Amino acid sequence: MKPGETAVISGFTDEPLSVKLLEMGFLPGTVVRFNFSAPFGDPVCVNVSGFDVSLRLEEANTISILD
Amino acid sequence: MAAERRLKIALVGKPNSGKSSLFNQLTGLNQKIGNFPGITVDKRMGFCQLDDHTSAEIIDLPGIYSLYPRTLDEKIVVEILTNKNDENFPDRIAVIADATNLKNCLLLLTQLIDLGLPVVLALNMMDLAAKSGLSLDVKKLSKQLDIPVVMINARQGFGLDELKKQLLSEAIPSQRKIFQPLAEINDALNEIQKHFNLSTSYEAFQYIQQPQNLVFLSKENREFIKTIETQKNFFPHKYQGAETIHRYGFIQEVLDSVIIKSAGHEWKGFSNKLDKILTHKIWGYLIFFSLLFLIFQSVFALAQIPMDAIDRGFADLSSFLTKHLPEGPLFELISSGIVPGIGGIVIFIPQIAILFAFISILEETGYMSRVVFLMDKIMRKFGMSGRSVVPLMSGLACAIPAIMATRTIDNWKDRLITIFVTPLMSCSARLPVFAILVALIVPEERVFGIISLQGIALMGLYLLGFVGVLFTALLMKIMIKVNERSYLIMEMPTYRMPKWSNVGYTIVEKTKAFVFEAGKIIIAVSIILWVLASYGPKEVMDNARATVQAESQNLRLTEEGYENRVAAYKLEHSYAGIMGKWMEPVIRPLGFDWKIGIALITSFAAREVFVSTIATIYSLGSTDDHLTIKERLKEEINPETGGKRFTPAVGFSLLVFYTFAMQCMSTLAIVKRETKGWKWPLIQLFYMTGLAYVSALVVYQILS
Numbered sequence: 001m002k003p004g005e006t007a008v009i010s011g012f013t014d015e016p017l018s019v020k021l022l023e024m025g026f027l028p029g030t031v032v033r034f035n036f037s038a039p040f041g042d043p044v045c046v047n048v049s050g051f052d053v054s055l056r057l058e059e060a061n062t063i064s065i066l067d
Numbered sequence: 068m069a070a071e072r073r074l075k076i077a078l079v080g081k082p083n084s085g086k087s088s089l090f091n092q093l094t095g096l097n098q099k100i101g102n103f104p105g106i107t108v109d110k111r112m113g114f115c116q117l118d119d120h121t122s123a124e125i126i127d128l129p130g131i132y133s134l135y136p137r138t139l140d141e142k143i144v145v146e147i148l149t150n151k152n153d154e155n156f157p158d159r160i161a162v163i164a165d166a167t168n169l170k171n172c173l174l175l176l177t178q179l180i181d182l183g184l185p186v187v188l189a190l191n192m193m194d195l196a197a198k199s200g201l202s203l204d205v206k207k208l209s210k211q212l213d214i215p216v217v218m219i220n221a222r223q224g225f226g227l228d229e230l231k232k233q234l235l236s237e238a239i240p241s242q243r244k245i246f247q248p249l250a251e252i253n254d255a256l257n258e259i260q261k262h263f264n265l266s267t268s269y270e271a272f273q274y275i276q277q278p279q280n281l282v283f284l285s286k287e288n289r290e291f292i293k294t295i296e297t298q299k300n301f302f303p304h305k306y307q308g309a310e311t312i313h314r315y316g317f318i319q320e321v322l323d324s325v326i327i328k329s330a331g332h333e334w335k336g337f338s339n340k341l342d343k344i345l346t347h348k349i350w351g352y353l354i355f356f357s358l359l360f361l362i363f364q365s366v367f368a369l370a371q372i373p374m375d376a377i378d379r380g381f382a383d384l385s386s387f388l389t390k391h392l393p394e395g396p397l398f399e400l401i402s403s404g405i406v407p408g409i410g411g412i413v414i415f416i417p418q419i420a421i422l423f424a425f426i427s428i429l430e431e432t433g434y435m436s437r438v439v440f441l442m443d444k445i446m447r448k449f450g451m452s453g454r455s456v457v458p459l460m461s462g463l464a465c466a467i468p469a470i471m472a473t474r475t476i477d478n479w480k481d482r483l484i485t486i487f488v489t490p491l492m493s494c495s496a497r498l499p500v501f502a503i504l505v506a507l508i509v510p511e512e513r514v515f516g517i518i519s520l521q522g523i524a525l526m527g528l529y530l531l532g533f534v535g536v537l538f539t540a541l542l543m544k545i546m547i548k549v550n551e552r553s554y555l556i557m558e559m560p561t562y563r564m565p566k567w568s569n570v571g572y573t574i575v576e577k578t579k580a581f582v583f584e585a586g587k588i589i590i591a592v593s594i595i596l597w598v599l600a601s602y603g604p605k606e607v608m609d610n611a612r613a614t615v616q617a618e619s620q621n622l623r624l625t626e627e628g629y630e631n632r633v634a635a636y637k638l639e640h641s642y643a644g645i646m647g648k649w650m651e652p653v654i655r656p657l658g659f660d661w662k663i664g665i666a667l668i669t670s671f672a673a674r675e676v677f678v679s680t681i682a683t684i685y686s687l688g689s690t691d692d693h694l695t696i697k698e699r700l701k702e703e704i705n706p707e708t709g710g711k712r713f714t715p716a717v718g719f720s721l722l723v724f725y726t727f728a729m730q731c732m733s734t735l736a737i738v739k740r741e742t743k744g745w746k747w748p749l750i751q752l753f754y755m756t757g758l759a760y761v762s763a764l765v766v767y768q769i770l771s
Contacts, residue, residue: 016304017554024556024558025315035339035342039346039348039351039441039444040348043440045346049170050171051168051171052558053559059554
């Protein structure tokens with residue numbers, strides 16, 4: 001994904017982490033928007049369920065999205 | 068008068084929901100920091116009068132998103148709320164929710180409702196919500212959730228009366244059952260509910276989900292739960308995920324029915340624009356480091372005037388007391404031991420206040436989480452995480468709260484490294500040592516008319532400490548092997564103006580903590596020191612006058628000069644002098660003499676004692692005129708060279724020594740508590756003292 005793009009969350013590849021992500025509002029079926037990334041490309045800031053969350057690339061990579 | 072009723076009220080909510088603003092509004096300055104029994108999580112509590120005959124004890128619980136905790140701070144919330152016998156178990160719970168971000172805030176609320184707890188929902192930031200165009204039917208929301216809902220604005224203090232009224236009314240738990248655990252575990256839940264005599268099945272669900280986090284359960288009880296878990300093939304993660312999805316489904320339904328007009332995102336436009344600059348790859352760092360530079364220049368420049376006044380004030384008081392109090396050891400203790408000791412504490416206050424003002428402003432504006440965001444990648448290279456930045460920066464004020472702040476780091480290795488290196492950050496206790504020595508050896512000049520050389524030297528010392536931090540962290544990253552994942556999932560709050568009263572409360576709170584915590588040690592050490600420096604082996608001390616007289620017969624001394632020599636002789640032969648001389652061979656290669664040796668010994672308890680020790684030692688050396696400490700040090704002569712005692716080489720060697728040395732018993736005690744054992748504090752002590760000694764040795768040998 002590139003900054004400014006949006007996608008729909010389809011699921012997670014990491015179960016223990018998914019609980020935390022779900023709590024923060026990363027629900028399957030919701031829209032996630034890639035806001036911007038930190039200077040070295042990591043972590044990234046995304047918008048989900050109406051608020052901004054920062055997470056590391058490796059964490060973001062456990063979220064599957066629909067094309 | 069009607070009997071006084073006392074309610075216990077807990078404030079819960081997610082981070083950045085305005086919980087501390089509300090806490091400050093409700094309690095004012097009527098608050099104190101304690102500890103939850105057994106663990107080191109700060110317990111912020113305060114008192115509030117709800118009406119004429121009801122007062123409330125308000126506990127500000129750490130911010131959480133749900134009942135499933137990841138950090139130590141979060142665990143305490145679950146522990147209290149699931150244990151009706153806990154001494155902190157509240158009579159009422161106020162859930163604070165950010166109205167601009169309701170969905171996320173209601174998750175925890177629905178869990179509390181299922182636990183059968185009496186909650187009141189306080190919708191905060193209604194002003195921002197209104198600005199964003201959000202409009203909702205609060206009555207309907209209250210009806211749907213079957214709990215009282217109050218609109219407040221914690222920053223301005225609107226809606227507090229209504230909130231108080233709701234907290235006063237009879238506590239009736241909501242009758243709603245939002246989440247029903249899957250039928251397949253019903254047997255297990257029934258068994259647990261019966262065994263522990265629990266009022267709701269969701270409580271039983273919590274027991275089976277996370278017995279490891281409910282510390283009040285006895286070992287037998289935990290084993291009982293474990294057996295049931297194995298019997299029924301229970302997998303916690305699976306159920307937690309399903310629970311969260313179910314709850315969000317419910318919340319969405321409720322919100323769909325109560326929201327009349329949903330919020331737009333235009334109001335965030337400014338914040339987004341600001342983020343483009345503040346997290347930019349060049350501007351972002353440039354701004355961050357300029358801010359740090361500004362902070363240190365301000366601490367040095369702004370604090371100077373009140374500090375000079377305090378320094379002179381206490382010198383005057385001390386000399387006034389010496390002149391007017393009758394003679395005797397007790398009065399001497401007051402004028403030469405206690406008064407300079409108190410002065411050594413009070414002089415800190417301007418710096419601590421200014422530093423915490425800045426840190427608090429960075430947090431209030433939301434900039435702090437951008438710092439975490441900016442620094443995470445870099446910090447990870449050194450075995451820490453972006454979250455380590457806040458503890459490390461707090462370490463600039465004091466390592467003790469900073470080490471306590473590492474509890475927000477969920478990964479043990481990240482946390483241990485942060486704890487280990489934090490005392491290397493130059494804390495405010497080093498500042499007086501730095502300030503006096505820098506003022507002594509660096510000329511008071513300005514480059515380009517504005518940048519003070521002394522300010523640059525001071526910043527250099529802070530950077531040196533930071534280099535020590537990075538070097539040590541790297542070393543530890545290679546040495547420690549742990550298999551635990553670290554993660555960084557963090558909300559980025561919208562930027563906004565700091566609330567100045569919150570900044571004020573932080574300043575008061577930190578200053579109070581310093582004065583009463585560190586102050587005790589400083590006063591105690593000042594008194595012990597005075598005793599050590601005033602008394603020695605009886606025989607030598609009794610004959611001091613005669614010995615000096617015999618030695619100086621051929622010198623034509625004035626009365627004053629003679630008295631000074633007696634005092635100097637007495638100090639040299641006091642217990643402190645004996646200790647200082649005993650360690651002189653060890654510290655001579657660093658350029659230190661026995662007087663500095665005494666200061667090193669006494670400041671082992673707390674670095675800042677160096678200044679009061681030096682003050683006491685030299686004020687005992689010349690009892691007649693109480694010059695300020697700096698002037699006294701300038702006049703000190705090295706008997707071997709006949710030149711100044713504090714040459715640049717000695718000064719820089721001392722500065723480097725104090726940059727790296729542990730020299731703080733309170734920090735060691737905190738590290739012991741946080742790492743649960745003596746292993747790490749001892750390694751830390753030897754490592755830091757070794758590093759300090761070697762570095763000071765190198766500096767002195769090169770410069771002299």
